[in-house]
Amino acid sequence: MKITVTVNAADYTRVVEPRLLLIHFLRDDLRLTGSHWGCDTSNCGACVVWLNETPIKSCTVLAVMADGQRITTVEGLAAAHRLDPVQEAFAACHGLQCGFCTPGMMMTARWLLDSNPDPTEEEVREAISGQVCRCTGYENIVRSVLWAAKHEGGDHSTGGDTDEPRLRAAPP
Amino acid sequence: MNHAYGPLPRKEDARFIRGQGTFVDDIVLPGMLYGAILRSPLAHARIVSVDANAARAHPSVVAVLTGDDLAERGLAWMPTLLGDVQAVLATDKVRFQGQEIAFVVATDRYAARDALELIVVDYEQLPPLVDALTALDSGAPVVRDDLPGGNRIFDWTAGDKAATDAVFAAADVVVGCDMLYPRSHPAPLETCGAVADYDVVSGKLTLWSTSQAPHAHRTLYASLTGLPEHKIRIVSPDLGGGFGAKVPIYPGYLCAITASMLTGRPVKWVEDRSESLMSTTFARDYHMHGEIAATADGEILGLRARVLADHGAFNAAAQPSKFPAGFFHIFTGSYQTRAAYCEVTGVYTNKAPGGVAYSCSFRITEAVYLVERLTDMLARELGLDPAELRMRNLLRPEQFPYTCPTGWEYDSGDYPRALQLALDMAGYAELRREQAERRARGEYMGIGLSFFTEGVGAGPRGHMDIMGLAMADGADLRIHPTGNAVLAVSVQTQGQGHETTFAQLVAQELGLSPDDVDVVHGDTDRTPFGLGTYGSRSTPVSGAAAVVAARKVRERARLVAAVMLEVDADDLEWLDGMWRVKGDPDQALGIVEIARAAHSALELPPGIEGHLDASAVYNPPNLTFPFGAYICVTDVDPGTGEVKVRRFIAVDDCGVRINPMIVEGQVHRGIADGIGIALMQAISFDENGNCLGGSFMDYLLPTSLECPSPELGMTVTPSPHHPVGAKGIGESATVGAPPAVVNSVVDALAPFGVTHADMPLTPANVWLAIQGRPIRTDLAAS
Numbered sequence: 001m002k003i004t005v006t007v008n009a010a011d012y013t014r015v016v017e018p019r020l021l022l023i024h025f026l027r028d029d030l031r032l033t034g035s036h037w038g039c040d041t042s043n044c045g046a047c048v049v050w051l052n053e054t055p056i057k058s059c060t061v062l063a064v065m066a067d068g069q070r071i072t073t074v075e076g077l078a079a080a081h082r083l084d085p086v087q088e089a090f091a092a093c094h095g096l097q098c099g100f101c102t103p104g105m106m107m108t109a110r111w112l113l114d115s116n117p118d119p120t121e122e123e124v125r126e127a128i129s130g131q132v133c134r135c136t137g138y139e140n141i142v143r144s145v146l147w148a149a150k151h152e153g154g155d156h157s158t159g160g161d162t163d164e165p166r167l168r169a170a171p172p
Numbered sequence: 173m174n175h176a177y178g179p180l181p182r183k184e185d186a187r188f189i190r191g192q193g194t195f196v197d198d199i200v201l202p203g204m205l206y207g208a209i210l211r212s213p214l215a216h217a218r219i220v221s222v223d224a225n226a227a228r229a230h231p232s233v234v235a236v237l238t239g240d241d242l243a244e245r246g247l248a249w250m251p252t253l254l255g256d257v258q259a260v261l262a263t264d265k266v267r268f269q270g271q272e273i274a275f276v277v278a279t280d281r282y283a284a285r286d287a288l289e290l291i292v293v294d295y296e297q298l299p300p301l302v303d304a305l306t307a308l309d310s311g312a313p314v315v316r317d318d319l320p321g322g323n324r325i326f327d328w329t330a331g332d333k334a335a336t337d338a339v340f341a342a343a344d345v346v347v348g349c350d351m352l353y354p355r356s357h358p359a360p361l362e363t364c365g366a367v368a369d370y371d372v373v374s375g376k377l378t379l380w381s382t383s384q385a386p387h388a389h390r391t392l393y394a395s396l397t398g399l400p401e402h403k404i405r406i407v408s409p410d411l412g413g414g415f416g417a418k419v420p421i422y423p424g425y426l427c428a429i430t431a432s433m434l435t436g437r438p439v440k441w442v443e444d445r446s447e448s449l450m451s452t453t454f455a456r457d458y459h460m461h462g463e464i465a466a467t468a469d470g471e472i473l474g475l476r477a478r479v480l481a482d483h484g485a486f487n488a489a490a491q492p493s494k495f496p497a498g499f500f501h502i503f504t505g506s507y508q509t510r511a512a513y514c515e516v517t518g519v520y521t522n523k524a525p526g527g528v529a530y531s532c533s534f535r536i537t538e539a540v541y542l543v544e545r546l547t548d549m550l551a552r553e554l555g556l557d558p559a560e561l562r563m564r565n566l567l568r569p570e571q572f573p574y575t576c577p578t579g580w581e582y583d584s585g586d587y588p589r590a591l592q593l594a595l596d597m598a599g600y601a602e603l604r605r606e607q608a609e610r611r612a613r614g615e616y617m618g619i620g621l622s623f624f625t626e627g628v629g630a631g632p633r634g635h636m637d638i639m640g641l642a643m644a645d646g647a648d649l650r651i652h653p654t655g656n657a658v659l660a661v662s663v664q665t666q667g668q669g670h671e672t673t674f675a676q677l678v679a680q681e682l683g684l685s686p687d688d689v690d691v692v693h694g695d696t697d698r699t700p701f702g703l704g705t706y707g708s709r710s711t712p713v714s715g716a717a718a719v720v721a722a723r724k725v726r727e728r729a730r731l732v733a734a735v736m737l738e739v740d741a742d743d744l745e746w747l748d749g750m751w752r753v754k755g756d757p758d759q760a761l762g763i764v765e766i767a768r769a770a771h772s773a774l775e776l777p778p779g780i781e782g783h784l785d786a787s788a789v790y791n792p793p794n795l796t797f798p799f800g801a802y803i804c805v806t807d808v809d810p811g812t813g814e815v816k817v818r819r820f821i822a823v824d825d826c827g828v829r830i831n832p833m834i835v836e837g838q839v840h841r842g843i844a845d846g847i848g849i850a851l852m853q854a855i856s857f858d859e860n861g862n863c864l865g866g867s868f869m870d871y872l873l874p875t876s877l878e879c880p881s882p883e884l885g886m887t888v889t890p891s892p893h894h895p896v897g898a899k900g901i902g903e904s905a906t907v908g909a910p911p912a913v914v915n916s917v918v919d920a921l922a923p924f925g926v927t928h929a930d931m932p933l934t935p936a937n938v939w940l941a942i943q944g945r946p947i948r949t950d951l952a953a954s
Contacts, residue, residue, distance in 0.1 A: 017282065024281070033198035034191020036412070038361045039445040043868035046361055074191035083189070091185040094833050097841070098667030099188030100195065100361040100412030125876040132868070134361050134413045135667045137844030138876040140837060 003067035007032065008076030016063050023047040025063035026073060034074035034103045038132070045131025048104035049073045055111045057130075074103035077110060085148040086110050095144030097135030104131055109145045118149055175749065176679035176686050179833035182672040183686075184665075193410040196365045197442045199380050204367070205234055207428055207441035208284035210274040210291050211451065212266035215522040215861025216301070216313060219265055219273070220294035227276055227290040232283035235435055236291070237275040237427055239263035247430060250396055253420055253638050254496070256325075256487035257318075258525060260423040265298065267315055267485035268524050269863050270450030275427035277439055300522040300861035303951060304459060304482035307519035315485055315520040323520045325487050330501035330578045331513035339474035339511045343465035347549045348476075352930045353538045354854040354949050355457035355482070355523070357449050357865070358530035359873060360666070362412020364452055365442030366425045368432035376403045377432070381425055383408040384418040384664050385704025388641055390696045392421055397429060408694040414666035415845075416529030419490040419706045420453055446866045453490070453526030454855060457482040457950070458538045462503075464546040470556050472507050472565045477514040477542055482521050482950075489527035490706065491534045492636035492643065498528055498535030499627055501578040505543035506587055506625045506799060507565040512577040522861045531845060531906035533628050533707055544622040544911035548918065549927060557604070558621050558915070559595055563588060566623065573892075580627060582797040583891050585825070590887045591623055594801035594823040597885050603805060611923060616808040617818075620916025624802075624908035627795040628900035629712025638703065644791040645702030645709075647717035649678065649725055651784040653771040655764030657684060659721075660692040662702020663714040668902060669834045670710060674718050676830050677896065681722035682729075682763045683749020700787065708798075708900025711830065712891075717790035719895040724786035729766040731777045732784070736761060736769050741777075796891045796899035800824040804912040808920040813939030815917055817847055817878065822908070823885035827899035836884055839905045843882050846909020848874040850917075854932040858952035 004013040007030060014029055026032045026049065037059055038046030047058040050072040058071075077084045086109045089095065096102040105128060112119055112127040119127070124145045125138070133141060187193050224236040239261040242248040249257045262273050274291050278284035301313040307323040315323055340346055366381035377399055383389050386406040394401035411418060428441040443452065459480040465473045481497060483489065491498045497516035504512045528534055547565075551558040566587040567574055574582045603619050610617045633642030648660040659678050663670065675689035692698050702714060726746060733751040734741040737759055744751045751766070753759040763784075770776065770784050805819040820843050829835045852872040855865030865871035890897025910931065917933050918926055921942060929941035930949045940947055947953060 019282070027197075028200075028281075031200070032191075033195075034193075036195070036362070037197070038363075038412075039868045041445070041867050041869050043873075044361060044445075078190065087189040090189050091181055094179075094182070094837050096185060096188055096667075097669070097837055098361070098411060098413045099184070099193045102188050103191045106189070121881075129875045129877045132361060132873050132875065134359065134415070134873070135841050136837060137840035137842075137882065138879050139840045139881055142876065142881070 001064050003064055005066045006070045008072060018062065018064055020063040022058040022061040022063045022066055026058060032073050032075050036100050036103065038100065043132065045104045046101050048107045048131060050107060050111065055108050074106060077106060084110060085151050086113065089144040089148035089151065093140050093144040093147050095136065095140045101131060101133045105133065105141055109148060112145065113149055113152065117152060121146065174680055176676045177830050180672055180676060180686055180831055182669045183675065184669060184671045195362055195410050195412055196367060196380055196382050199367045199409070201367065201369055201438040204438040204440055205277045205279060205435060206281040206284045207275055207277050207431055207439050208288055209272050209424055209427065209447065210276065210288045211447065212262070212269060212271045212273055214266060214295055214297060215269045216298040217266050217295035218298060219262055220296055222274060223292040224274055227287040230283065230287040230290060232278045232280060233276060233287045234279065235277040235431055237261060237431060239273065242430065245430065247396065247426060250426060252486055252488035253490045254487050254493060258486040258488050260426050264318065268522050269861055270447065270524060272423040275431060277431045277435060302522060302857050302859060302861050304480055304519055304521050307521055315522055325483055325518035325520060326496045327517050328496045329515045332511055333513045336474050336476055336511040336513035340465045340476065343473050344468040345466045345550070345553060346463055347546060347553050348461065348463035349545065349549060349928050350461050351542065351545060351928060352950055353456040353458040353460065353541055354931055355454050356530060356849055356853045357454050357855055357871060358415035358417040359449065359871065360413030360415055360417050363443045363445060363448040364418060364422055364424065366428045367438055367440045368428040369438040370432040372436045376405065377429060378405045378407065379429060380407045380409055382411055382418045384414045384666060384706050386664060386694060386696050387662050387701045388638060388703055389421055391641060392639065393429065396426065406696045408664045411664065411666040415531050416455065416706055417453055418666065419529065420488055422452055445868060449855065449871055450863045450866045451524050453488065453529040454484065454524055455526065455530030455532055456538060457527065460538065460542050462542045462546050464550050466550055470554050470561050470564055473510050475504050475509055475512040475543065477503055479514065479516040481516055481518040482523065483518050483527045484521055484523040484525040486525035487518065488525035490638065491528040492630055493638060494635060495534065499533065500535040500539045502536055502576065502580050502627055503539035503543055504576050504578065505540060506567060506623045508567055509577055523857060531842065531903040533626055533903045533907055536626055537907045540624040540907050541911045544915065545928065548915045552927060559600060562621060562623050563591060566591065581794060582625060583794055583893060584889045585797065585799050586887060586889050587623065587799060590799065590823045590825055591801040593885050593887060594803050594821050597883055598803045598821045616810055616920040618806040618808060618916035618920025620804045620912045620914065620919055622802045622908050622912040622915060624800055626798045626904050626907055628708035628798065628903065629792050629796045630707050630709055631792050632794065633791045641703060643703045644789050645714040645717050646700030646787065646789045647714060647721045648700050648787045649718070649721040649785060651725055651763065651767045653768055655688065655767040657682065657689045658692060659689060659718055660699040661714045661718060662700055663705040663710040664694050666705065668710060668838065669831065673711065673831045673834055674715060677715055677718050678722045681719055681726060684763060708902035711898050712796045712894060712900045713790055713792050715898060716792065716895050717788045720788035720790055721786045724788060725784045728780055728784045728786065729763055731780055732766050732770050733761045735774060735777050736766070793893045796827065796894055798824065798826040798899040798901060798904050800904055800908050802908045802912040804916040806916040806920055808917060808938060810942055813935035813942065815851055815933055815938060817880050817913065819883065820880050821883045822905060823887065824901065824904055825887040825889050826901040826904065827889060827891045827894065828897040830898060835901050838901045839884060840882055842903065842905020843909050844874050844879045845906040847879060847913055850910045850913035850931050850933060852932050852934060854949055856950050856952060864952060
């Protein structure tokens with residue numbers, strides 16, 4: 001089938017098999033490999049991208065279902081080479097280790113902050129609860145999203161306020 | 173002054189936050205083909221025939237490999253890392269559900285999967301051996317009829333049996349328990365995969381693969397395929413986690429290599445999630461009986477353990493070959509004991525092979541779980557507080573270096589200080605008061621402690637090897653004329669941040685900024701030989717190699733600086749990142765100036781040929797022994813059996829912290845692992861040997877809602893033998909957290925008379941334990 005999908009503001013027309021998953025369309029056909037495939041069962045969320053304004057698991061959507069729709073991937077997160085506050089936050093707060101879940105986590109975080117600019121920790125945890133990270137125990141992902149919320153609108157200068165004492169040392 | 177150490181943001185993040193990491197499945201080569209594996213639906217069956225003709229006729233299929241095809245090339249079986257053999261593609265029978273039978277190579281990944289459906293396998297079903305506890309019974313199905321020893325793989329003992337029995341016979345109190353450390357899977361978010369590219373002209377094989385040990389893999393592939401080792405290049409690109417799952421070599425890698433050599437085209441193979449959970453290396457699966465002996469006032473006297481280790485269908489654990497049960501015999505843990513003895517028997521079953529994986533420090537996970545559960549049971553028996561019992565029996569700082577009854581020499585520690593800090597952070601006395609109040613109200617709150625001693629950073633090479641390759645690691649350090657440095661190391665990050673931490677190590681030694689140091693890893697053509705990253709060995713071994721190489725550079729720089737300053741080299745001292753004239757510290761030169769001079773027309777001193785570059789191979793004199801005290805607070809709903817982890821306090825001592833931010837991240841991960849393993853992650857099997865944890869629908873991983881915000885503390889007791897006093901931290905929390913969680917849940921259930929329940933403590937298992945009906949969690953619920 002011939003489909004036209006707008007991905008990160010560019011139009012792509014391709015002939016695809018009806019059974020092709022959106023994640024494979026993005027990764028194999030368009031070579032946008034930032035979104036990852038991690039499970040077969042829509043549990044892990046490494047493949048989260050936006051379908052129009054909504055995060056979806058792209059392993060559970062057929063490419064043909066995206067015909068005529070807008071897809072945003074991690075490659076579209078930074079606008080004009082300027083990092084999104086969410087991207088800065090993940091680096092500032094050590095919100096990633098292996099980096100495999102990170103694109104999906106960031107796409108969900110961006111969506112959350114667009115709809116809820118000042119989320120509580122519980123709201124952040126709820127928002128990312130459909131996605132799996134095997135490296136961070138989620139702690140620094142949560143901190144990253146909260147940091148991004150604080151630094152939206154241009155105040156991206158430093159990660160300084162992540163240095164608040166979190167670690168208790170024994171007296172010598 | 174440690175100018176370069178500290179919570180430096182990671183160098184590697186720049187690519188990952190942009191979605192520009194390069195993982196194996198991101199690699200596409202011109203003309204690349206896609207492989208897919210046909211797997212056995214049965215746990216135990218004789219293969220009567222494999223008919224791949226219809227698959228070969230599929231228009232998109234380029235080749236099909238069966239066991240017979242590999243047998244013609246001598247590749248149907250491959251050696252495992254522990255001296256056993258494993259079928260690459262089955263020829264005689266299948267021995268676990270998910271075992272590899274055929275490999276289809278097609279022009280796209282969907283077609284390869286389609287063609288699998290066209291292969292017809294005729295099986296003659298055999299009774300499977302599922303329950304490891306029956307493996308040695310007469311009449312049990314024999315898994316390995318290709319071997320003479322029946323289902324027994326090994327019997328192994330450590331410690332002094334007679335002395336231990338004597339201590340037990342004289343003890344006031346003996347407490348014992350059967351406990352299972354269930355089979356789990358590391359489940360890195362990126363599954364295993366490879367792209368094999370054999371160049372028929374040069375005869376060179378390049379293999380991009382998910383490998384935590386690229387150099388060791390190169391040597392293995394050379395001996396397996398017959399390709400000369402200099403014609404093999406292993407590239408391990410960005411890895412989406414590993415945790416031990418990417419240490420062994422798997423049949424899929426070898427199939428991709430063979431298919432590429434056969435077709436002359438690059439071949440990609442990436443396993444799917446079910447394939448990963450069902451066939452690549454599992455972890456744990458130890459059926460343990462432990463006993464602890466003590467005086468009536470709570471002095472621990474001795475420990476005994478008897479273990480039945482389920483190794484699955486092939487003995488394919490990845491660990492030092494001298495130790496068939498890994499480091500399990502460190503099971504006396506952090507306590508003084510007069511004697512200890514353990515026996516471990518390994519058996520084959522019709523389950524996936526593996527056994528050492530998942531951040532377990534070669535079975536220290538199982539050892540710590542055993543002793544920490546027993547310590548809690550002893551406290552209950554004696555009516556002592558578990559914190560008090562631990563404090564009484566912990567090793568004292570003045571006892572280090574301490575040799576435990578089974579022979580390990582712990583390098584350094586101050587255990588009571590770490591436990592006291594954890595108790596203070598938790599507000600322990602107040603927690604116990606709250607627990608008493610809640611119990612009076614019919615609420616079930618648990619407080620669980622664990623204290624662990626880890627042993628990480630293998631070798632020494634004289635004691636530890638894998639397939640004859642001694643566990644030492646190299647580092648090459650180049651200093652460019654402008655003073656920038658490139659460090660090449662043999663270990664392989666899977667998210668641990670080596671590119672940052674190792675740059676900090678070198679920068680610290682040479683007075684450079686970490687920005688001026690690039691770290692190269694994961695490419696055997698560009699890095700020195702070494703055994704790779706697992707068992708938390710990167711910083712203890714490879715980090716040490718980097719420091720030793722940097723110190724060699726520094727000494728070379730001293731000789732050059734002496735010429736430049738026209739002084740004797742002995743008159744120079746290294747101070748604040750520069751070589752300075754003693755007594756005249758303003759006369760000083762840094763590495764940047766010295767490097768330029770070393771490449772200039774300056775007449776160089778004897779022994780300096782024209783640059784500052786240096787190499788080192790580090791053979792660790794001993795393991796490093798990090799330790800920690802953990803406290804887990806849970807609330808249990810007795811109606812549903814649901815466990816909520818309310819707080820998790822973790823005090824870790826990993827010696828000197830090079831990048832504390834990365835260290836804390838490692839601890840966060842391990843705590844999440846500990847909660848997952850204790851509460852939900854387990855792979856069980858039904859009576860036919862069907863894997864019941866074959867997807868993330870069934871093999872449950874903790875999410876952001878199950879993981880609390882950890883409360884971290886630290887003490888710093890440097891390792892006396894590591895060049896900068898660092899110890900490994902990668903697995904501490906995975907080792908220490910599960911017993912804290914289980915101890916907490918069992919503590920919560922004390923009013924019901926529950927003294928033990930096996931992991932995973934799912935709501936159903938907890939509810940059954942409350943009813944006094946504990947179950948075998950390794951078998952399907954009947």
